[in-house]
Amino acid sequence: MNHPSDTHPQHQLQVCDLVKSYGKVPALKGIDLHVDAGEFVALLGPNGAGKSTLFQLLSGLFVADSGRIRIDGRDLRDDPIGALAKLGIVFQQSTLDLDLSVRRNLLFHCDMHGMQGSRARIDSALQAMGLADNTRSAARALSGGNRRKVELIRALLHEPAILLMDEATVGLDPASRSELVRDVRALCKEQRLAVLWATHLVEEVEQADRVYILDKGTMLAHGTPAEILTQTASDSLLDAFLQLTGQTRHSGEGAA
Ligand SMILES: Nc1ncnc2c1ncn2[C@@H]1O[C@H](COP(=O)(O)OP(=O)(O)O)[C@@H](O)[C@H]1O
Ligand SMILES: [Mg+2]
Structure with missing residues (x-):
């Protein structure tokens, strides 16, 4: 019997009927x-929608209760190493070592993943x-925006096909954000990367090719x-977002 995910082998990333609870909290x-x-x-x-939970399932940190994840045609359960090799992630919480130089942070990542010829690739x-x-500055000395760029470079060093960005602009000023x-x-x-960009900020998604709206673990809408x-x-x-999530504009925000 064909599973629905088998009918779209061209999708770089495909998630089907994914379920995850923390104890009794869905x-x-x-x-x-x-x-x-x-x-x-x-x-x-909005906060608590389940975005980071989805990213933790996609990155193999947690295992879903049920449902399927396919990454570049590989089922994450059946072939986790092959699937995860195609994935690059910038997590919501920064994971740079602030005391190491920018280059050391990136080299450390390459060493951990057994990547060859990494110094030239990092510098370019x-x-x-x-x-x-x-390159030689401590990560701590960089602005928030530049730290995020280093994390972006790190996520792409192994040339993944899919890039996941989890609230990557949190804490950045508007200029660095855009x-x-x-x-x-x-x-x-x-580079024809497949990008999934998680955010609670509507202004960041206006230029997206497609948008999924998630609230309390349920997908409320999707489309261009x-x-x-x-x-x-x-x-x-x-x-649309406020209507779907049952929120109202604060007074003074110019509700029509
Ligand atoms: N480690 C955890 N243990 C228990 N509950 C969690 C944990 N992580 C997230 N949750 C709960 O799961 C729901 C979704 O959280 P999360 O995935 O962090 O949402 P988002 O990233 O969209 O803000 C929330 O109700 C949150 O409180
Ligand atoms: Mg989150």
Whole structure:
């Protein structure tokens, strides 16, 4: 018998009916999602929606209660090493060693993953991101935006097909935030990366190719931004998001 996930072998990332609870607390109640090569897909949801839980399942840190995850055509349960080799992740919490230099942080990652020829690759990636002058700086000395760029470079060193970004812009000023979105969008299009960008900020998803709206473990809507406006009869994604998640605009925010 064919499983639904077998009918779309072209999806870089495919999640089918994924369920996860923490004890009695349900975090994901059977969600479906896919991302294709070259697509920038947003996962939009308020705090507690289940975004980080999904990323922890995708990265193999936790195991789902039920459902399936396919990464570049490989089932995460059947072939975890093959599947995870295709995945790059920037987690919500920074995982840089702040006392090490930028280059050491990246070399450490390469050593851990047995990557050859890493120094040249690291230096050219730093150059491409405009960080060539920071190679020998301690990670601690970098701005929040540049630290995130180093984490982005690290996530891409093994040339994954899929990039997961979990609330990567939290704590960044607006200029650094939009720069990071722009950098990741450019990588997505130039290298045909499949990108899943989790955020609670509506303004970050307006340019996404498609958007999934997650709340309390349930996928409330998905489609292109234009399709979501039509589905919800809304004028803006913010209105659609507030309507779907049962929130209201604060007074003074100009509700129509
Ligand atoms: N380690 C954990 N133990 C128990 N409950 C958790 C744990 N991690 C998350 N949760 C709960 O699961 C739900 C989803 O959380 P999370 O995936 O962190 O959402 P988001 O990343 O969208 O903010 C929330 O109700 C949260 O309290
Ligand atoms: Mg989170």
